[in-house]
Amino acid sequence: MGEIIKQSLRESYAKTLIKLGKEHQNIVVVDADLSTSTKTALFGKEFPDRFFNIGISEQSMIGIAAGLALKGKTVFASSFAVFASGRDWDQIRQSVCYNEVDVKIVATHGGITVGEDGATHQSNEDIAIMRILPNMRVIVPADAFETERVIEKVYGIKGPFYVRLSRENFPVIYDKDYKFELGRFDVLRKGKDGVIFAIGKEVYESLSAAEELEKEGISMTVINASSVKPLDKDLIYQYAKEFDRFFVVEEHQKIGGLGSAIGEFITEERPIIIKKIGIDNIFGVSGKADDLIKYFKLDSKGIYNYIKTVMGG
């Protein structure tokens, strides 16, 4: 493999926020004492009047965001995924989703690649608890370019969003011409033997796994399913006619994640087997991100081995 270029999703988020902030006076950003990590501090530096570091108070941060939105602002609220989705879940449900206000929760540090901080900081349940909420939409970008497009897109659509970013820099998959559509997946690679749906870092890992599988004569389609909610139902339906089995890869609990979301939809329409590659209802542990991704068999090798075994290669 050639040299892998990696870019920060968080920095892409901040850069895009600043760009949007220049164009749109109604954008307000709130954070809960993690602005140096989430990078919203960069927006704060540029627009001090439209940035509030609420303090270590995630619940009030979301309530305040809802209030700002009721006064006509489009609010971006950031913290680590585990706190942004979990600590303030009821505030998100009642003050944001039920009120249908224009609050975009952009959470960084999703998944186990948070690394050394360990289980308390690794967010492997956030997609489940966010996507279950009425009016909430959930997006998981796969690289820095997609992050930029997603942030622009969610600004333009009124109402609640949850966007999940990561601590780690991700290998670049897209370029500046990439376009993100809500409710649309992106087919990155076409194969005739099977299909992999993936999100976040697992898109790159799945692409690498597919390359290796190809050498073994197993030809896989790889799909970036970044629009976790709403799903790309047409595309899922189309592939369900072609294959009787899906592979779904995500840095998330198998319970409640993308695999569950796809299953909930498609099994109403057709019988299908969904093989989930994710975390098996256990907590994470401390370790380096690269070690953890291997430990949980979410690296390209783990995906390769799993698919090869299932496909009987």
Place this chain on the structure above:
Amino acid sequence: MENEQGKTGNYSSELIDELKDKARKIRIELLEAIYKAQSGHPGGSLSAADIVTALYFHKMRYDPQNIHWDKRDYFILSKGHAAPVQYAALAELGVIKKGELDYLRQLGHMLQGHPDRMKTPGIEASTGSLGQGLSIALGIALGLKIDKEKDRKVYVMIGDGEMQEGQIWETILKAGNLGVDNLVGIIDYNGIQLDGFVERIDDISPLKEKCEAFRWKTIEINGHDFNDILYALDESDKREGKPIMIIARTVKGKGVSFMENNPAFHGKAPNEEQMKQALQELGKNR
């Protein structure tokens, strides 16, 4: 010798010197662990080191040989990111092997980034999500009351940034109303949180007045002066029908000049050169 309240202890110089040296060793060990991991939170571990030392090596009823002793006091580290200070203390006590410190935050080893009661002996409650430890401590204190275990106490250390969490104040309200006098909160008032200075991000002062308004007894001390620390801990033994909040003025990064009062070392490991200097300042080969 007087602190802000005009009171302080007068303990034997042998005891004070012994504790000072223990704290110095703990600072060295926690820094070495963070350095090896190249990950972790030095600032808030160093600011808490003297208080944690006083608790484990003098004040608490605790038997390192029998960590489940049914007469022990509890210590809960609500600001869980300061785990290295507790790990170093547990290693000094022999509760965990010193060698474990070399594998802080590494895959397959027991010392997690934040305290984990299921993986590490001596940890009473897993913490790391700020704001939750004080409530857990109140729960344990109430349990001790129910079971009429009058001699046992619960100590809980809280960060000053952590004081911004709503759950902290909900529990302060409840504990004050319940008059739970076997609960001792200790605020590590180092003035710095993750993004910068507490005063600027979301000021929590005046803490004494706030806690007293919520029906707590408060004691303000210098959290690096052992006479002060021991005085406050002994004072908290008096059962006056109120929970006790020790407001400890501390310095984030205490003991390492370039970390002191420096928000940059909240969650950053020192590099090789910095580590050398830090060890020199702490008198590693003394």
